[in-house]
Amino acid sequence: MDRTQLLLWLSIALFALGLTGVMVRRNALVMLMCMELMLNGVILSVVTFAERTATTSGAVLVFLVFVVAAAEIAIAIPIVLLLARQRRTLDVGAYSGLKG
Amino acid sequence: MTMDLLTLIVALPLAGFVLNGLLGNRLGKGFVSVVACGLPILAFLATVRGFLQLQAADGLALVETAYTWAVVGDFRFEVAFYFDRLSALMTLIVTGVGSLIHVYSTGYMKDDASYARYFAYLNLFLFFMLLLVLGRSLLVCFVGWEGVGLASYLLIGFWFEDPAKAAAGKKAFITNRVGDAGFLLGMFLLYHALGTLDFDAVNAAFTGPVAPAVSASLVGVLLFIGATGKSAQIPLHVWLPDAMAGPTPVSALIHAATMVTAGIYLVARLNGLYLHAPEASQLIAVVGLATALFAATIALVQTDIKKVLAYSTVSQLGFMFLALGVGAYGVAVFHVYTHAFFKACLFLGAGSVIHALSGEQDIRRMGGLARRIPVTFVTFAVATAAIAGLPPLAGFFSKDEILWFAFASERGGSPVLWAVASFTALLTAFYMFRLLWLTFLTPSRMDEHTAHHVHESPFSMTGVLIVLAVLSAVGGFVHVPEFLEPLMPLPATDHALEHLELPLVVLAVVIGLAGLAGAAFVYRGGLARAERLQQRFAGAHRVLSGKYYVDELYEALLGRPLHWVSERVFLGLGDRMLIDGSLHGLTGLAQRAAGRLSRVETGNLQFYVWLAVLGVVASLAWMWRHV
Numbered sequence: 001m002d003r004t005q006l007l008l009w010l011s012i013a014l015f016a017l018g019l020t021g022v023m024v025r026r027n028a029l030v031m032l033m034c035m036e037l038m039l040n041g042v043i044l045s046v047v048t049f050a051e052r053t054a055t056t057s058g059a060v061l062v063f064l065v066f067v068v069a070a071a072e073i074a075i076a077i078p079i080v081l082l083l084a085r086q087r088r089t090l091d092v093g094a095y096s097g098l099k100g
Numbered sequence: 101m102t103m104d105l106l107t108l109i110v111a112l113p114l115a116g117f118v119l120n121g122l123l124g125n126r127l128g129k130g131f132v133s134v135v136a137c138g139l140p141i142l143a144f145l146a147t148v149r150g151f152l153q154l155q156a157a158d159g160l161a162l163v164e165t166a167y168t169w170a171v172v173g174d175f176r177f178e179v180a181f182y183f184d185r186l187s188a189l190m191t192l193i194v195t196g197v198g199s200l201i202h203v204y205s206t207g208y209m210k211d212d213a214s215y216a217r218y219f220a221y222l223n224l225f226l227f228f229m230l231l232l233v234l235g236r237s238l239l240v241c242f243v244g245w246e247g248v249g250l251a252s253y254l255l256i257g258f259w260f261e262d263p264a265k266a267a268a269g270k271k272a273f274i275t276n277r278v279g280d281a282g283f284l285l286g287m288f289l290l291y292h293a294l295g296t297l298d299f300d301a302v303n304a305a306f307t308g309p310v311a312p313a314v315s316a317s318l319v320g321v322l323l324f325i326g327a328t329g330k331s332a333q334i335p336l337h338v339w340l341p342d343a344m345a346g347p348t349p350v351s352a353l354i355h356a357a358t359m360v361t362a363g364i365y366l367v368a369r370l371n372g373l374y375l376h377a378p379e380a381s382q383l384i385a386v387v388g389l390a391t392a393l394f395a396a397t398i399a400l401v402q403t404d405i406k407k408v409l410a411y412s413t414v415s416q417l418g419f420m421f422l423a424l425g426v427g428a429y430g431v432a433v434f435h436v437y438t439h440a441f442f443k444a445c446l447f448l449g450a451g452s453v454i455h456a457l458s459g460e461q462d463i464r465r466m467g468g469l470a471r472r473i474p475v476t477f478v479t480f481a482v483a484t485a486a487i488a489g490l491p492p493l494a495g496f497f498s499k500d501e502i503l504w505f506a507f508a509s510e511r512g513g514s515p516v517l518w519a520v521a522s523f524t525a526l527l528t529a530f531y532m533f534r535l536l537w538l539t540f541l542t543p544s545r546m547d548e549h550t551a552h553h554v555h556e557s558p559f560s561m562t563g564v565l566i567v568l569a570v571l572s573a574v575g576g577f578v579h580v581p582e583f584l585e586p587l588m589p590l591p592a593t594d595h596a597l598e599h600l601e602l603p604l605v606v607l608a609v610v611i612g613l614a615g616l617a618g619a620a621f622v623y624r625g626g627l628a629r630a631e632r633l634q635q636r637f638a639g640a641h642r643v644l645s646g647k648y649y650v651d652e653l654y655e656a657l658l659g660r661p662l663h664w665v666s667e668r669v670f671l672g673l674g675d676r677m678l679i680d681g682s683l684h685g686l687t688g689l690a691q692r693a694a695g696r697l698s699r700v701e702t703g704n705l706q707f708y709v710w711l712a713v714l715g716v717v718a719s720l721a722w723m724w725r726h727v
Contacts, residue, residue: 023709031705096703 007048014041028080028090032073039069105150106164106181109191110230112143116223124216136219137202140226144195151188159185159586161300163236175295182236182299186433186587189580190233190365193440194358198226200564201353204448207560208349208455218258218347225251229358233365237297238287241366245283245330248359249276255354256346268345275339279329286322289314303372316373320380323370324387327363331417333391338651340414344406348451351406356413356447357440364420364436368429371588375427375511382512385425389506389520392418394648396527400534401634401644404461405450408535412487413443415528422521423502427511427591430581431501438494441575442486445568449480452557452565453539457550463535464627468544472554475562477540479569484536486572488529489612497576499525500608504601508593518604522611529615537623545626 014037021034043062050058080090087094116139124132154162161184169177183191202222209218228247235241249272257269291297293314294305305312327333332340343355354360367374367384374381392415399411416439423432454461456473470477486493489500503525507518544551556562581590622629634641643649700711 019709019713023706023713026706092705099701099703 004048004052008045011041011044011048014038014044017041026091026093028083028092031092032076032080036069036073039065104164105146105153106162106183106234107166109143109146109150109195110166110181110227110234112139112146113223113226113230115139117220117227120216120223121220124220129210129215132216132219133206136223137199137206139223140195140199140202143226143230144192144199147188147191147195150183151192154183154185154188169239177239178237179240180236180298181234181240183234184587185584186365186369187233189433189437189584191230193437194226194229194233197357197440197444197568198229198353200567201349201357201444201448204352204451204561204564205347205349207558208451209347210558212347214258218255221251221254221258222350222353225255225354225359229362232362236299238290238299238302239297241299241369242283242287245326245362246280248354248362249273249280249330252276252343252354252359255350256343258346258350262345265345268339268342272339272343275336276329279326279336282322282325282329284326286319286326289319289322299369302370305372306376307372311376316377317379320370320374320377321383323366323373324363324380324384327366327421328387329363330366331360331363331421332414333363333387333418333421334394335650337391337395337414338654341407341410341647344404344410348406348447348454351410352444352447352451355410356443360413360417361420361436361440364417364424364432367421367424368433368588371429374424374429378512381425381427383425384421385506385512385517388418388421388423388425389517389524390418391415392422392524393520393527394418396524396531398644398647399531400527401641403464405453405463405466405535405539406447406461408463408531409443409446409450412446412528412532415524416443416487419499419502419521419524422506422517426505426509426513426517428501428505428509428581429588430584430590431498431505433584433588434580435498435502437578437580438486438498438572438575441568442483442493442495442572445479445483445565445572446487448561448565448568449476449483452476452561453480455557455561456554457546458553460546460550463538465545465547465550466539467542467546467626468540469554470540473556475556476565479562479565480540481536482569483572484532488532488615489525489608490616491609492573492576494572494574494576496609496612498580500605501581503608504604505591505593507600507604508597509591510594511591513591513593522608525608526611526615529612530618533616533619534623537619538627542623542626 018034018036018038018041021037022031025031025034043065046058046065047062050056050062083095084090116135119135120132124135150162154160161182163180163182165178165180167179169179171177202219205218205222209215212218225248228244228251230244232241232244232248235244253269253273256272257266260266260269287297290302293312294302296302296305306316329336340355340360344351346355374384395411395414395418399408399415402408402411416435420432420435420439423429423435452473453466453469453476456469456476457466460466482493486495489496503518503521506513506521507515546554622633646652
């Protein structure tokens with residue numbers, strides 16, 4: 001098994017781990033972390049393909065995704081904080097009334 | 101100037117309508133009165149001038165094309181005016197009596213808030229009426245015909261704040277639409293067969309050597325249906341008594357003197373056609389006579405002064421149609437002419453009474469007015485005697501000629517027609533003198549308050565009454581049938597009957613006097629004797645005051661089924677079920693579908709993720725298969 005394949009398996013594992021976490025855990029913070037895990041899995045695969053094809057566009061895309069992910073977390077964490085302050089819990093089930 | 105004389109006659113009242121309609125409210129009553137009375141008087145003077153020209157030309161018709169309306173292929177539709185002896189006479193009546201009634205209205209409507217609107221409508225009416233009598237073709241006549249219907253509607257519903265009056269206007273308009281359908285169909289048939297609608301051409305086509313390819317009787321009956329609408333004959337008479345909701349001068353001008361005689365004018369104008377339509381003529385005679393009798397019996401028991409006169413008008417119009425039906429066209433026009441004077445005088449006199457009694461119209465609460473308003477009384481009495489046919493007043497001459505031709509004409513006259521017509525004349529004399537006695541001669545039955553305020557009308561009203569009374573008295577000495585003889589020859593009379601002419605005249609006078617005596621006998625002492633009669637003939641009285649329940653019959657036969665159909669079928673089935681139903685069904689479907697779908701939004705984040713994963717997996721699987 002060469003390195004590329006290894007890295008792709010790793011990225012799949014990360015993604016699957018994250019997805020499973022999002023699907024089964026009910027703690028909002030853990031779900032956020034799992035989402036980051038999924039994102040990192042995807043980024044890992046992008047980087048792997050970029051290295052494999054020896055192009056720079058993959059690296060540029062990765063930096064772009066980092067910026068977006070940082071911004072996303074910067075918004076998501078305060079939201080979670082506000083929610084937690086309201087109900088004193090991080091269980092997302094407590095907030096199902098927000099469905100509209 | 102001479103070239104445009106006829107156009108000028110027609111245009112003057114139109115100018116009055118425009119001026120009063122646009123500026124009347126701003127420029128005050130003085131301006132409105134001057135415009136509204138001045139322009140019709142000018143039109144009358146122009147008509148007199150045209151009449152003199154016509155006489156100088158020995159009756160040769162003046163023709164004037166004002167405007168080419170449309171050119172379709174080879175056919176030209178022109179707004180052309182035709183001025184022969186018949187239209188000259190009608191124009192003189194319309195502008196002459198019209199001007200008088202305008203002058204009278206300045207007194208009668210003095211305190212009305214919508215003074216300018218009233219006169220604008222009245223001028224508009226004159227314009228359309230002149231279009232009707234001066235138009236050379238049926239088409240122009242029809243425009244005028246519809247226009248006078250519009251003006252009539254506007255003036256009946258003049259006080260439209262009162263729903264009953266507005267409804268009377270609508271009734272007149274809608275009833276006339278029924279007749280107009282007949283008029284239109286007749287016009288289509290004529291145009292299809294002859295390719296022209298000019299009156300002179302139509303008459304020439306039917307009297308010419310080659311018979312046109314259309315049944316004269318069919319066209320005649322269709323046009324007569326139009327005439328029954330406008331001239332309030334059975335079965336379309338129901339609108340005229342209700343039309344009394346309008347101001348009284350309007351009743352005098354439109355619903356007595358001019359507009360309602362349009363049907364007689366139409367038939368007389370097309371005498372060439374009707375001469376070759378014996379079946380249609382017979383129908384006209386029968387309908388006319390039936391209407392005359394029917395309306396006269398209703399008039400016997402009416403208690404509203406204007407309603408009595410309205411039924412009397414319907415009855416007199418029936419007399420005119422009887423004359424038309426027996427081929428005595430000139431005599432019918434003669435009666436139109438005398439009727440215009442005495443009926444206008446009667447209505448305006450009634451207006452003067454109503455004015456004096458501050459709006460009271462019920463003759464049971466009148467009486468004793470002869471001394472209080474003497475000018476109105478004398479003029480009313482003269483006109484009453486005229487309509488009753490007492491010599492030597494105008495109505496005597498025209499009614500007597502109608503009776504004579506109904507008896508002896510070789511175009512359908514018969515003793516039966518004469519007998520029924522004479523009986524109707526007796527009823528006419530009776531109910532008219534009843535009206536005179538109850539209003540003016542019996543002891544007063546007014547309440548204190550009304551009696552205190554009784555006052556003679558201003559000179560603008562009494563002056564007009566005097567003029568019309570004089571005309572009702574002497575108008576009969578003008579020999580209208582002879583004047584119109586070149587246009588519409590009188591029918592031949594049965595020589596074997598000629599020796600009866602004088603006895604019949606005497607009999608007619610006796611009938612008139614009998615009506616007078618009967619009314620004097622019953623009503624001299626007030627209502628007591630009449631009430632005893634009423635109790636004895638309670639059933640007949642109920643039928644007559646119910647106007648033979650024609651309105652109720654129409655309501656049951658036409659009104660209610662139509663209402664049912666529009667309520668159930670058009671509103672219930674068509675509108676509510678089909679249109680609303682399909683729309684509501686579609687929106688309901690969308691709402692229900694959205695309601696089902698919205699259950700997916702549980703608020704459970706994990707469930708959303710599951711769905712997203714499922715979607716991704718499904719689309720990946722699809723791509724696996726298809727890409």
